[in-house]
Amino acid sequence: MTFSLEALSACRADLEEEASANDPQAAFPVEGMARLRKLGVLSAALPETLGGQGFGTGRQGGIGLLHLLRLVGQGSMALGRLVEGHINAIRLIACYGTAAQLARAATDVHDGALFGVWVTDGVVPLRMEFLDGGIMLQGEKAYASGAHHVTRALATARTRGGMTHMLLVALEGACTVSSISGGLAGMRGAGTGRCDFGTLGLPPDAMIGQAGDYLRQPEFCAGAWRGMAVALGGIERLTTLLRQQLSERDRAGSPAQQARIGMALIATESAYLWTRKAALIAAIQDRHDAGEVAATVNLARIAVERAGLDVIELVQRGLGLSAFTRTNVVERLTRDLATYLRQPAPDETLCEAASWFTHRDLPRLEDMS
Structure with missing residues (x-):
């Protein structure tokens, strides 16, 4: 899909108008997200070989991604937070996942998926165990941006031994979402919430990279x-x-x-x-x-x-x-x-x-x- 920074800049006023209209009810920017998806914003971070622009995954795509994110931020910082989280997830899969995992993520993006990175634990921290050839997940994430609308969450979870792994979770029906108590004063349109995964089984290939990769420097x-x-x-x-x-x-x-x-x-x-x-x-x-x-x-x-x-x-x-x-x-x-x-x-x-x-x-x- 082709992508145009000029087309993105041209819709700034519309994104801002929706952000202001949605703010009192903390409503999610459905129209703005649909417009960004149609413009190719969500696929821009994918490698060119997978139908993207290489913004964020290719060596030469950094400055292009800078301008993409600042333009979205000019129109709606809530949308900017969601797009940044989506691109962050793709970047982490590209850095630490397998070629097959990245290709599957690219297919999901082209099919309309919204990715997110959820790191902050809730009252019950997210824990994982390796059981019967798969992964058992229990616990919750707090301050999860786009909690009701993200369809693929790259979530961090810890083992009993204290090792942190990244897990890519397809969210359709996989967790119970609730609002942040009291709500946030700003960024209300980002749809930040708490996600309780209950007890969830995942296949082995849900794990992205190795233990400790999420915190790996630089x-x-x-x-x-x-x-x-x-x-x-x-x-x-x-x-x-x-x-x-x-x-x-x-x-x-x-x-x-x-x-x-x-x-x-x-x-x-x-x-x-x-x-x-x-x-x-x-x-x-x-x-x-x-x-x-x-x-x-x-x-x-x-x-x-x-x-x-x-x-x-x-x-x-x-x-x-x-x-x-x-x-x-x-x-x-x-x-x-x-x-x-x-x-x-x-x-x-x-x-x-x-x-x-x-x-x-x-x-x-x-x-x-």
Whole structure:
């Protein structure tokens, strides 16, 4: 299937309109997902030999994937989260699965499947046992994006011996889904829920890769750049709305507002440059020390988070109370971005990256061509 970034960019306004309409009821973006599927977004990460564009699985596809994810994020960060999870699953299957498993996943994608990666355990952690030539799964996953709509979940589960495996689960009737207690303030359209697998039997080939592959470096940290690209789209959109709304109110010319616009533009460009650097080093991670790749992407993750928080503050201060009215798309976007930026262990991430580069230099962009 051919894929066009221009066609994706052209539907941004429609994706945003649906995201705003769905937010009060935390409704899933059914129309937007169908449109992205029709445009070839969900198949773009597949290798070209399997009908994709190689975005995320091919060495040259990193920058194309960056622009795909940021464009989706500009329209709907909830959709961006779902697309990023879908692509993450395909990437992990491509990295650690067999050729047959990847080919089967590609067939499923072309048939309309939505993949996801579910890692966070619920109250009853997801556990697995090898029984009678198969796999027995018990437990639950919390904060599972697209819980009601993902049809193929790449879920992590632990054995009694403490080893972590990735399992690809066909979800049709395989688990009981419930909403997150209290709901989320932002990213409400991502359909995040809790999935209880009960007691579920799986065939041996449901296991992707070997024990410990999910946490294997540098892939584990390197993949974080894809989430940054979605956040970048939200940051870009908020900065655009700040400029537009100040201009519409004839307030953009005041020195204070010009300073806010300037600082927002600086933060946005910083987020783009760090995300691009992370995408490039992730694409050629085999040329670099694993610690260098992980530390570079982790610094980028913190830089993008800081840029996003700065832009949220600048937009809210610049627009005043109007940024907090639910009729203004800015109000939803700031909630979505703030929620999306809450990735785990930011302090640990920063300190580990700083430790790595205390006695080493950062890799330069010219070394990643």
